[in-house]
Amino acid sequence: xxxxxxxxxxxxxxxxLIQQYVDGQNIYIPRKIENKxxxxxxxxxxKELNIRNQQIYMDYLAGDGVSELASRYYLSEKSxxxxxxxxxxxxxxxx
Numbered sequence: 001x002x003x004x005x006x007x008x009x010x011x012x013x014x015x016x017l018i019q020q021y022v023d024g025q026n027i028y029i030p031r032k033i034e035n036k037x038x039x040x041x042x043x044x045x046x047k048e049l050n051i052r053n054q055q056i057y058m059d060y061l062a063g064d065g066v067s068e069l070a071s072r073y074y075l076s077e078k079s080x081x082x083x084x085x086x087x088x089x090x091x092x093x094x095x
Contacts, residue, residue, distance in 0.1 A: 056080060057087035 003026065006015050018027075056069055066084075070077045 053083045053087060056083050060084050 006018070010018075052073070056073060059069055059072075060066075060080075064072075066077050066080045069075075069080045073080070075083075
């Protein structure tokens with residue numbers, strides 16, 4: 001995440017007010033509630049992870065072990081177990 005210099009966008013009196021609380025530190029200013037997006041909504045990351053996780057589940061169903069999948073996909077065994085559990089749960093809820 002990049003940053004914008006405060007003096008480029010904020011009036012000096014607002015900067016001075018903020019400096020009373022934080023002086024020379026980076027702060028995060030959250031989006032307004034009505035402008036919030038869910039994680040991954042503005043990128044392809046969520047879609048790519050869903051495709052990867054589906055492949056992990058298919059490999060698991062084909063007989064690949066958790067350790068092998070963790071090594072292949074550079075994830076922890078706990079992550080593989082979580083992905084398999086979630087995919088299995090989603091498969092069961094479709095019926």
